[in-house]
Amino acid sequence: QVQLVESGGGLAQPGGSLRLSCAASGFTFSNYAMSWARRAPGKGLEWVSGIYSDGSDTYYLDSVKGRFTISRDNAKNTLYLQMNSLKPEDTALYYCAKSRYPILVFTTTPENVYDYWGQGTQVIVSS
Numbered sequence: 001q002v003q004l005v006e007s008g009g010g011l012a013q014p015g016g017s018l019r020l021s022c023a024a025s026g027f028t029f030s031n032y033a034m035s036w037a038r039r040a041p042g043k044g045l046e047w048v049s050g051i052y053s054d055g056s057d058t059y060y061l062d063s064v065k066g067r068f069t070i071s072r073d074n075a076k077n078t079l080y081l082q083m084n085s086l087k088p089e090d091t092a093l094y095y096c097a098k099s100r101y102p103i104l105v106f107t108t109t110p111e112n113v114y115d116y117w118g119q120g121t122q123v124i125v126s127s
Contacts (some may be wrong), residue, residue: 002115002116004023004116005022006022006094006118007020007121008020008021010085010122014087014125015085015126018124019094021078021079022118023050025075026097027098028114034098034099035059035114036079036095036096037095037097041092048060051071055074060106064090068081070082081091086123088126089125091125093120093123096110096118097117098114100113
């Protein structure tokens with residue numbers, strides 16, 4: 001069965017860094033685009049970053065451009081999100097999600113594009 005397991009969250013100070021990982025199993029990881037999304041307390045789901053199946057193209061939310069870097073290791077079936085210069089507004093539950101497609105597809109109905117989600121890893125940015 002498909003499993004996505006996030007790790008690497010925690011408490012960081014403003015300006016600090018965290019590296020999130022998403023370990024994937026149960027499918028051919030290298031065939032599918034992957035994304036990171038987040039949900040802050042009291043707010044809706046926000047797409048943070050995405051990457052093509054082969055890593056050839058990426059997407060970033062404007063507010064994280066220049067601070068976050070998405071990457072993947074298809075040999076290790078793992079997705080990463082390096083988060084630098086963290087801000088309090090980055091506080092959220094971060095999820096990785098598997099696309100049904102090898103490329104990034106932007107949609108207002110995530111369930112039509114993403115078929116599996118992890119349980120999430122909490123990121124808190126506070127001094």
